[in-house]
Amino acid sequence: MSELGPLLLGIDLGSSAVKATLVSPERGIVQSAARDVALFSDHPGWAEADPAEWWTATCEVIARLLAESGAVASDVSAVAVAGMVPAVVVCDERGVPLRRAILQNDARATDEIGELQRALEHLDLLRLTGSVLSQQSVSPTVLWLARSEPAVWSRTASVQGSYDWLARQFGAEAHVEQNWALESGLYDLDLRPLDSVPDATRIAWPASLPVRRPGSVVGEVSADAARASGLVAGTPIVVGGADHVLSAYGAGLVKTGDTLIKLGGAGDILAVSKKVFLDRRLYLDAHPIPGTWLPNGCMATSGSVLRWEQALFGGVALDTLDEEARGSRPGALVSLPYFLGEKTPLHDPDLRGLIAGLHLGTTRGDVHRSFLEGIAYGFKAHVDVFVEGGLTLGDVRVTNGGSRSRLWREILADVLHRDLISVFNHPGASYGAAVIAGIGTGLIHDWNYVIGSLEKGEVISPRPENIAVYEERYQQFRQLSAASAPISHSIARSPL
Secondary structure (H helix, E strand, O other): OOOOOOEEEEEEEOOOEEEEEEEEOOOEEEEEEEEEOOOEOOOOOOOEEOHHHHHHHHHHHHHHHHHHHOOOHHHEEEEEEEEOOOOEEEEOOOOOEOOOEEOOOOOOOHHHHHHHHHHOOOOOHHHHHOOOOOOOOHHHHHHHHHHHOHHHHHOOOEEEOHHHHHHHHHOEOOOEEHHHHHHHOOEOOOOOEOOHHHHHHOOOOOOOOOEEOOOOEEEEOOHHHHHHHOOOOOOEEEEEEEHHHHHHHHOOOOOOOOEEEEEOOOEEEEEOEOOOOOOOOOEEEEOOOOOOEEEEEEEOOOHHHHHHHHHHOOOOOHHHHHHHHHOOOOOOOEEEOOEOEEOOOOOEOOOOOEEEOOOOOOOHHHHHHHHHHHHHHHHHHHHHHHHHOOOOOOOEEEEOHHHHOHHHHHHHHHHHOOOEEEEEOOOOHHHHHHHHHHHHHOOOOOHHHHOOOOEEEEEEOOOHHHHHHHHHHHHHHHHHHHHHHHHHHHHHHOOO
């Protein structure tokens, strides 16, 4: 062991990259590293990834992390994995994937969703599982797979999530983490298999895997995995969790009402609740702290709309667009950011994007500002659901790539009419996973370890002169969304 040890290794398996972070229980974050992975979309609405590349990328990132930090493998006292949820990895009896993983934003199983909603309409899935049956649910994806790729399904011995499979590749016992279980729709809120859901598919399923909670030790790094990854055989493997959950925990969400807005490619918002918070417009996840919950929403697009906009405008820098938008009048246009349909709170994959109020004097800055505002209105719709359900919001933090835009943070503060705390240099879920590796092995003794552990930037306060216009535009945003939905559906479903 070097002078850096003991260290905790957290890995975050994302849709576009594998990221890893080393944490010292005494000194905090030591080093982070990442490596891109490919996303496959062979048909419209498909989203897949290759688990073999996940493993290769993970091994490369660990090697780079140790080299760049000056640590040695024996410094790593435990490893935990976070990742996308509820991605689907189907494996044979040895745990070898039989095809690419089907990711959580995959939209191929639309027919199966409708079919299973009708078959299960006698069940109150919201009360039983915390969420309604939707694009996030695993059973429609599995039904599609059994019908479309029967040779694969006939050999399937287990169905796991992305990060659970990666932990298994390291040497963990086969399991599913509690939030994969909840978001899959295959287990109830007490984490018991909900047999009526797979039964409704009328296909044969493999036996349900045991559910494990974050912080549970589920095995040790095997000799084969040690040779591939560079870790020491026998290193404890600790259950991590869903990426959005561990990112929120790592950002310091511990107290009731603590809220996080993530301005990534999609738009996430999570709030801490000490009671089960049920609303069919949202998802419900378990906080890693026992007895605590994270009702949350995920908008299908956030920063991805801005990347589309950049390409449309010839690759212009986002800083340039922000500068132009700063000179535009607040609320000059109203945009619906439904460029990939919408997840929460509407659960409608057939919605489409729209810009209202265009005229010959409209500028590029007006359009850009309307996208920032439209995404902020989407977050406000989620805040309304929290408040309607009796959850009093406390500190509101904002993180991820979009938080680098001061203009976007200002617009969010104005639209939400709340102070925003900026969290900078957040490694994301890999940090939360590393902390949980410490909790599971006793090197970190308190779940409150994360409070104040990351760098906080300025607090952005709402500007009184913008609040009234944004409230008016928000109401128009909701009206426009409802009024345009039938046209969006017609366009999306047209065979032309």
